[in-house]
Amino acid sequence: MPVKELVAEDAGPRPVVGVTEKLRVRGLVIGFVAVALATSAGLLIGPADIDRTNAVKELLDRLPFISVESGLTSIQKNIIWEVRLPRVALGALVGGTLALSGASYQAVFRNPLADPYLLGAAAGAGLGATVAIVTGSGDGVGTFDLVPLLAFVGALAAVALTYLLGYSSGTQRSPAALLLAGVAVASFLTAVQTFIQQQNVETIRQVYTWILGRLNTASWDEVSLLAPYAFVSAMLILVCRRILDVMRLGDFEASSLGIRPQLVRLVVICAASLGTAAAVSVSGLIAFVGIIVPHTVRLLVGASNRIVLPLSILFGAAFLVFVDLLGRTLASPAEIPIGVITAFCGAPFFVTVLRSSKRTLG
Amino acid sequence: MNLFVANGLGVRIDDVSILNDVSLSVKAGEWVSIVGPNGAGKTTLLSVMAGLRPASGSLSIQGRNLSDLTPRERARLLAYVPQHPEIPPGMTVNSYVLLGRTPHLSFLAMEGSRDFRLVEQVLKQFDLSSMGQRTLESLSGGELQRCHLARAIAQATPLVFLDEPTTALDLGHQQQALNRIRLLREEHKVTVVVTMHDLTLASQYSDRIILMSKGQIAAEGKPAEVLDPTRLSELYGAQVKVLKVDGHLVVVPSVSKENS
Numbered sequence: 001m002p003v004k005e006l007v008a009e010d011a012g013p014r015p016v017v018g019v020t021e022k023l024r025v026r027g028l029v030i031g032f033v034a035v036a037l038a039t040s041a042g043l044l045i046g047p048a049d050i051d052r053t054n055a056v057k058e059l060l061d062r063l064p065f066i067s068v069e070s071g072l073t074s075i076q077k078n079i080i081w082e083v084r085l086p087r088v089a090l091g092a093l094v095g096g097t098l099a100l101s102g103a104s105y106q107a108v109f110r111n112p113l114a115d116p117y118l119l120g121a122a123a124g125a126g127l128g129a130t131v132a133i134v135t136g137s138g139d140g141v142g143t144f145d146l147v148p149l150l151a152f153v154g155a156l157a158a159v160a161l162t163y164l165l166g167y168s169s170g171t172q173r174s175p176a177a178l179l180l181a182g183v184a185v186a187s188f189l190t191a192v193q194t195f196i197q198q199q200n201v202e203t204i205r206q207v208y209t210w211i212l213g214r215l216n217t218a219s220w221d222e223v224s225l226l227a228p229y230a231f232v233s234a235m236l237i238l239v240c241r242r243i244l245d246v247m248r249l250g251d252f253e254a255s256s257l258g259i260r261p262q263l264v265r266l267v268v269i270c271a272a273s274l275g276t277a278a279a280v281s282v283s284g285l286i287a288f289v290g291i292i293v294p295h296t297v298r299l300l301v302g303a304s305n306r307i308v309l310p311l312s313i314l315f316g317a318a319f320l321v322f323v324d325l326l327g328r329t330l331a332s333p334a335e336i337p338i339g340v341i342t343a344f345c346g347a348p349f350f351v352t353v354l355r356s357s358k359r360t361l362g
Numbered sequence: 363m364n365l366f367v368a369n370g371l372g373v374r375i376d377d378v379s380i381l382n383d384v385s386l387s388v389k390a391g392e393w394v395s396i397v398g399p400n401g402a403g404k405t406t407l408l409s410v411m412a413g414l415r416p417a418s419g420s421l422s423i424q425g426r427n428l429s430d431l432t433p434r435e436r437a438r439l440l441a442y443v444p445q446h447p448e449i450p451p452g453m454t455v456n457s458y459v460l461l462g463r464t465p466h467l468s469f470l471a472m473e474g475s476r477d478f479r480l481v482e483q484v485l486k487q488f489d490l491s492s493m494g495q496r497t498l499e500s501l502s503g504g505e506l507q508r509c510h511l512a513r514a515i516a517q518a519t520p521l522v523f524l525d526e527p528t529t530a531l532d533l534g535h536q537q538q539a540l541n542r543i544r545l546l547r548e549e550h551k552v553t554v555v556v557t558m559h560d561l562t563l564a565s566q567y568s569d570r571i572i573l574m575s576k577g578q579i580a581a582e583g584k585p586a587e588v589l590d591p592t593r594l595s596e597l598y599g600a601q602v603k604v605l606k607v608d609g610h611l612v613v614v615p616s617v618s619k620e621n622s
Contacts, residue, residue, distance in 0.1 A: 239470055245457070246464050248450035255414055256444075257517070258437030258465035303452035306472075 024310075027301045031314030035092065038321040042088035045325060047332045048079045055080060087218040090226065090282065091324045092317035094215070095289055097230045097279045099316020100309060101272035102290020103297070104237050107244040107305050108265045109175050116276040116290035119182040119269065120158035123189035125280040128154025129210050130193045134200040147210065148225065148281035154189075155277035161185050163269065175251075175265070213286035213339035215324050222282040233275030237309060240268055244305040286320070286339045288346040293319055296349075365390040365553050366440075366521060371410055371419035373403075373577075380406050381417065382577045388555055390520070393547060395564040396557045398574030399598050404557040405445060407574065408525050411555070412442040423521065437465035440521040441514040445529060445557075449498045455509055456494040459485060462516030481516050488512040488542070504535040511539070515546055524556045528563065536560070540567050561613040565589055573597070585611055 043059065044052045050072065058070035058080055070077070101116035109118070117123075128150035135146075162185045166178035197207050243264050246254050251261040280286075293316040294308060301307050320338070323345065327336045366388040373381040381403050388394050396404045410417040413428045413436050421428035423439050431439070441462070450458075462484075463477040485491045488508045498506060507527065514522050527543070528536040544567060547554050558564045564571055565585035573581040573588050575597045581588045589611055591604045603616040 242467070242472055243469065246461055248448070248453065249461065250448045252414060253444065253448055255433060256412060256437065256442040257461060258432075258434035260433055298452075302454075303450070304457060 023301050024307045027297075027307060027311045028314070031311050031318070034318035035314050035321075038318040038325070039088050039092065042091065042321045042325050043080065043084050045329060046079070046084055047328065048076070048083075050076050050079060082219070086220045086223050087215055087324065088321050089223045090218040091215050091321040093223065093226050093230050094279045094283045094286065095293075095320025096313040096317035097226070097233060097275040098286065098289040099293035099312040099319070100234055100237060101276045101279075103294035103305070103309050103312040104244070104268050104272040105290070106294055107309075108247060108268045109179065110248065110250065111175075111179075112295065113291070114179075116272065116279075117186075117285070117287075118179070119162040119273065120185040120189060121155040121273055121276045121280065122285050123186040123193065124154035124156070124158025124161075125151040125277065126154070126211055126285065127158075127189045127193040127196075128152070129284070130196050130207050133203050133206050133210065134196055148222075151284075152277045152281035155280055156273060158185055158189055159269070159273040159277075163266075209337070210284045211339075212337035213284035213342075214335075215283055215320075215338055216328070216335055218282075226278050226282050229274055229278030233271045233278070234313060236271035237268055237275075240264060241306040241309045244268070244309070248303075248305070284339070286342055288342040289316055289320060292342075292346045292349065363390055364388065365392075365424060366411070366555075367422045368411055369420045371407070371417050371421075373406055373410060373415070373417045380577050381410065384419070384577070384579055386572060386579065386582070388521070388553060390553055391547075391551060392569045393544070393554045393556070393567060394570045394572060395568040396555065396572045396574060397559070397561055397564050398580070401576075402574040403577040404574055405525055406577075408523050408555065408557050409442070409444075412440060412523050414442065434465050437517065437519075439519055440523060441517040441519045442523045443510045443514050443525060443527065445525040447510050449506070451497075451499065453498050454495055455485070455490055455498065455501070456481070458498055458509055459490070459512045459516050462513040462518075465517060480518070484512050484516045487515070487546070503530055504532075504538070507531060507535070507539055508542070511542065511546075515550065515552075519552070521553045521555070524554065526557050526559065528558065528560065536563060543567075561589060561594070562611065565611040565613070589613060 044050075044055050054070045054072050054076075057068045058072050058077060060066050061068045061070055072080070098116050102114070105114035105116060105118050106112055129147050131154075132146040132150040162178065162182045165185065166181035197204060243259060246257055246259050247261060247264060249257070254261045254264075276290075294312045297308050297311045297315055301311060320342075323341045324338050326345065327338045327341045330336055330341075364387040368387070369385050371381050371384040372379070384403075384407060386394075396407060398404050406415065409415040411421060413421065413431075423431075423436075428436060459481050460473060460477065463473055463481065466477070467473060482491070485494055488511065490505070490508055490512055493501065493505065498509065501509065511524075511527070514524070524543070528539055531539060540563060543554060543556070546552060556564075556568075568585060570583065571581075571585050571588040572579055573593075580597055581590075581593060589604050591602055594600075594602045594604070594613065601616045603614050605612045605614060
């Protein structure tokens with residue numbers, strides 16, 4: 001094509017159109033620092049009385065080629081390795097996954113208010129978990145805890161139902177039809193869930209605790225359950241990050257540029273829903289992360305999905321680890337449910353960020 | 363040689379015929395303008411020709427059937443700028459024009475320095491280099507129009523479809539935009555199909571004019587052949603005169619005394 005002929009292969013200075021790269025690198029560095037800070041705080045602070053210097057020594061001791069005597073008792077060591085670390089790891093995984101899912105939904109629906117539970121994942125997971133709890137499969141009795149499994153299946157089934165309904169309704173395969181189907185499916189499943197809950201009042205407290213979201217039961221089992229799904233979901237979404245910027249032009253113009261918008265939307269929705277389902281199955285419903293984190297990232301570095309998506313993972317991870325730290329220390333030894341804190345500190349934080357100027361990182 | 367051929371195009375919505383058996387061809391290097399009164403089917407025709415709207419009939423580009431091409435292959439052959447392009451909030455001019463490179467990248471690939479350099483070149487041609495980091499929302503109507511054209515040119519296709527590129531521009535910017543399209547067409551050997559409202563501008567810039575009415579082609583040919591005052595008066599339901607000023611055709615409304 002003629003325009004190509006105008007361009008000298010390797011001549012000229014570094015192209016200026018690549019400057020968003022700088023912003024991306026700066027954002028990534030800040031994101032990693034935030035994760036490191038939140039993780040360190042999560043490991044070193046807690047209700048158990050563990051000397052922080054010794055705790056740092058204990059962590060260093062596990063690194064290859066380093067051998068330091070921490071002086072911690074075996075119980076204290078256990079608290080760090082089997083209580084705090086899996087909890088921090090799970091918080092980071094859940095936070096990163098929910099924030100990324102939120103950012104992806106917002107990208108494919110071109111709607112800043114879309115969140116990871118938009119297509120009925122929360123209602124489906126809630127119903128699944130309620131069924132498991134009322135049937136007595138969720139009290140840890142027996143070899144198998146059905147709560148996460150049914151929550152996971154419920155979330156995925158709800159999204160699948162929404163997708164089928166949305167795309168079978170009429171000839172217009174518009175995102176709006178999908179959103180409306182999501183509202184209908186969520187309302188229906190919530191009604192069923194409420195009905196089951198009312199029929200089994202003795203388990204209301206357990207169901208309610210699950211719905212509020214929590215990380216206090218975190219163990220390496222939950223981490224290893226979520227990690228593969230979180231990884232696959234993140235990889236699928238991240239490879240679409242450039243295409244998701246093209247989708248910002250709307251389906252019509254994206255098609256004119258050779259994209260198949262419906263295919264991209266399907267892939268991204270599947271990936272984001274898989275991640276969300278896995279996250280809620282181990283942590284319950286933690287609200288707000290999927291909206292607040294991507295928005296904050298966007299206010300800081302602009303709206304390009306190729307920057308917003310990876311940064312949402314990092315900031316989501318740091319955010320939830322930090323919020324969980326607040327949840328378990330503020331009212332120590334009691335714990336405040338993490339879902340309450342995300343909403344409670346999320347809203348004012350969001351307002352503060354909104355008021356600050358755009359692109360402060362640039 | 364015909365670069366683009368459309369045969370028997372038809373679109374019906376709720377039993378209303380929007381396009382009816384439209385056939386046309388476009389030669390390589392030509393500037394073809396599609397004109398006609400509101401509701402004549404100009405925009406529908408252009409989006410159908412771009413393969414973006416289902417329709418009966420057949421389309422071929424460079425001798426290949428358009429329906430046999432993948433969306434990406436099609437987007438490497440023809441660029442399309444709608445009448446009201448989407449303005450994604452917060453998107454910079456650089457990023458926007460860079461989107462034109464989309465059909466040249468595989469699904470997983472990112473833009474390379476070659477794409478960046480090409481876009482830089484295009485930005486320079488459109489006098490947009492100094493505003494590369496500005497957001498689209500901060501631009502004036504004329505600047506925005508240049509961005510849309512720049513994106514289409516960055517797509518590096520032999521054929522460019524523009525849907526009313528001069529709407530919402532003042533007289534000066536209309537002329538600048540059309541001059542630029544003419545220049546680009548000569549420089550890049552791009553074939554241009556444009557829908558337009560202004561018959562005078564259409565006659566001055568086009569090699570050929572297609573006059574549409576009620577979803578059909580009413581007349582087609584060189585501007586002087588198509589812009590016949592009697593035909594225009596009939597189709598537009600208005601009194602018009604076609605004058606010749608400095609060798610150019612000028613279509614003006616004529617106000618008769620009884621009507622004034």
